[in-house]
Amino acid sequence: MITKKIYLYFPKSETEKPIVCQLIRNFDLTINIFRAKVTPEEEGYLSLEITGTQEHIDQAYEFLSEFDVIIQNKGIHWDSDRCTHCGNCIVHCPTGALHFSDRTTRTVMFNEEKCIECLSCITNCPFGVCSSAF
Amino acid sequence: MTKTYAEINEKIASGKAVVLTAEEIIDYVDKNGLEKAAKEVDVVTTATFGPMCSSGCFINFGHSKPKMRISEGWISDVPVYCGIAAVDVYLGATELRQNDSANMYYPGEFRYGGGHVIEDLVAGKKLQFFGLSYGTDDYPRREIRTMFDINDLNQAIMTNPRNCYQNYNVAVNTSNKTVYTYLGILKPRMRNMTYSSAGQLSPLLNDPLYETIGVGTSVWLAGSRGLVYAQGTQHCSDVERDENDVPVEGAGTLALTGNMKEMNPEFVRGVSLKGYGVSLALGVGIPIPILNETILKRVTVRDRDIQACVIDYAEDYPQKTGKVLAKFTYEQLRSGQVELDGKKVAVSSMSSYNKALKICNLLKAEIEDGKFLISEPSQRLPLNQGMHSLEIKGPAK
Numbered sequence: 001m002i003t004k005k006i007y008l009y010f011p012k013s014e015t016e017k018p019i020v021c022q023l024i025r026n027f028d029l030t031i032n033i034f035r036a037k038v039t040p041e042e043e044g045y046l047s048l049e050i051t052g053t054q055e056h057i058d059q060a061y062e063f064l065s066e067f068d069v070i071i072q073n074k075g076i077h078w079d080s081d082r083c084t085h086c087g088n089c090i091v092h093c094p095t096g097a098l099h100f101s102d103r104t105t106r107t108v109m110f111n112e113e114k115c116i117e118c119l120s121c122i123t124n125c126p127f128g129v130c131s132s133a134f
Numbered sequence: 135m136t137k138t139y140a141e142i143n144e145k146i147a148s149g150k151a152v153v154l155t156a157e158e159i160i161d162y163v164d165k166n167g168l169e170k171a172a173k174e175v176d177v178v179t180t181a182t183f184g185p186m187c188s189s190g191c192f193i194n195f196g197h198s199k200p201k202m203r204i205s206e207g208w209i210s211d212v213p214v215y216c217g218i219a220a221v222d223v224y225l226g227a228t229e230l231r232q233n234d235s236a237n238m239y240y241p242g243e244f245r246y247g248g249g250h251v252i253e254d255l256v257a258g259k260k261l262q263f264f265g266l267s268y269g270t271d272d273y274p275r276r277e278i279r280t281m282f283d284i285n286d287l288n289q290a291i292m293t294n295p296r297n298c299y300q301n302y303n304v305a306v307n308t309s310n311k312t313v314y315t316y317l318g319i320l321k322p323r324m325r326n327m328t329y330s331s332a333g334q335l336s337p338l339l340n341d342p343l344y345e346t347i348g349v350g351t352s353v354w355l356a357g358s359r360g361l362v363y364a365q366g367t368q369h370c371s372d373v374e375r376d377e378n379d380v381p382v383e384g385a386g387t388l389a390l391t392g393n394m395k396e397m398n399p400e401f402v403r404g405v406s407l408k409g410y411g412v413s414l415a416l417g418v419g420i421p422i423p424i425l426n427e428t429i430l431k432r433v434t435v436r437d438r439d440i441q442a443c444v445i446d447y448a449e450d451y452p453q454k455t456g457k458v459l460a461k462f463t464y465e466q467l468r469s470g471q472v473e474l475d476g477k478k479v480a481v482s483s484m485s486s487y488n489k490a491l492k493i494c495n496l497l498k499a500e501i502e503d504g505k506f507l508i509s510e511p512s513q514r515l516p517l518n519q520g521m522h523s524l525e526i527k528g529p530a531k
Contacts (some may be wrong), residue, residue, distance in 0.1 A: 075464045085487075087487075
């Protein structure tokens with residue numbers, strides 16, 4: 001079993017289709033939705049974590065390619081060049097995705113795997129280091 | 135064993151000076167003892183990096199043809215102060231962008247302002263200047279709109295009335311709603327706490343009685359060769375101090391200046407504080423000459439020897455009650471969690487120890503290379519100075 005974090009862009013033409021439901025039913029995938037903004041008649045985004053066998057995930061990707069849906073893989077971007085390592089974000093990050101990688105030099109690092117896209121880093125970072133793809 | 139500024143400078147110039155950071159000196163003195171270390175070590179580098187709201191810069195644009203006495207101006211839509219000579223302006227770090235909705239839709243985002251313009255200038259970005267004037271016989275031009283970058287300016291001199299607060303409050307929120315402050319977002323019912331100091335690396339915590347840092351001291355201001363031009367505003371040295379003379383509250387401040395054309399953009403950073411406003415985070419490094427054992431003893435101060443006061447930013451800070459909820463050392467604060475009123479509270483910082491440490495090392499390298507000489511202050515900072523409150527008075531009769 002493997003787990004992948006992706007986000008999907010839905011153009012207007014695809015927003016009324018029950019794509020996620022089919023991913024679960026047809027490919028036996030476990031889906032954990034972090035964020036969703038998919039409204040009929042509007043373009044939208046869906047950020048999720050999918051867990052399943054490699055074979056099922058490959059099949060799911062192939063299934064998705066039949067739609068006009070774009071698969072991307074970074075819902076939250078952490079700009080390491082802009083980070084000043086103050087650590088203000090750390091108490092606001094509920095999963096420890098943002099953490100001190102080295103306590104002596106107090107260097108902040110971002111572990112994408114742990115991020116659940118709650119967006120609290122975007123609200124709290126004084127330097128605009130974190131940004132959302134949507 | 136005493137040394138003079140001149141002797142230390144001779145050693146620096148000949149590349150023989152022994153320089154340690156404020157972090158390294160602690161173990162060094164532990165191992166070698168004060169007497170030996172005072173003989174061997176010439177300079178200790180201190181530094182801080184964090185938001186410093188009382189910052190800004192004077193800019194001279196040069197004269198257009200025909201000439202103009204700028205009376206109102208905006209850089210990238212951020213208003214600048216024009217109440218000085220024709221093409222001089224002052225840009226303040228906390229100035230909001232024109233038409234920023236501020237806290238009208240609370241809490242405001244404050245994405246761009248004076249601090250960001252200063253960051254962009256130092257980073258060499260092209261910015262837009264828009265100026266207006268009423269027109270005079272000698273300065274007939276009434277409007278100007280042009281793109282420019284820092285290289286087009288005659289001068290860009292950072293001039294900060296208050297930097298490097300000696301120590302600072304620790305903020306917490308005891309109320310039932312989130313409060314938005316210059317120390318970040320404080321969650322209700324003491325769910326988090328923020329401090330803002332480089333602690334054992336911070337310049338004035340390593341020189342608590344201003345024995346070497348004074349008016350005229352050369353400083354490393356974001357990579358430029360700056361200096362202390364005056365006591366900082368709100369310099370208030372007459373405060374409660376621990377046995378080591380280290381103050382437990384704000385206390386001393388420095389007014390700093392430096393040439394922005396020489397600055398490193400890594401250490402000049404615009405700050406957006408949700409629900410509060412904009413500011414500028416700055417990196418400052420100050421060398422402390424080890425003139426004698428007393429001065430050396432002071433730079434061995436550790437996070438565990440420095441206390442800071444916890445203040446409730448929901449009530450006591452805004453209402454100026456003077457109430458202190460607790461005191462913690464920087465060692466406790468840096469652990470990431472403290473206990474207050476029987477409750478474990480997560481702690482974070484607005485000031486970057488990582489960048490402060492980097493600055494200590496950059497300054498150390500410059501001194502070792504003979505590129506940065508120390509300077510003796512021409513005036514000492516006031517030692518027993520208090521601070522007035524503003525009394526609201528009726529109109530003059």
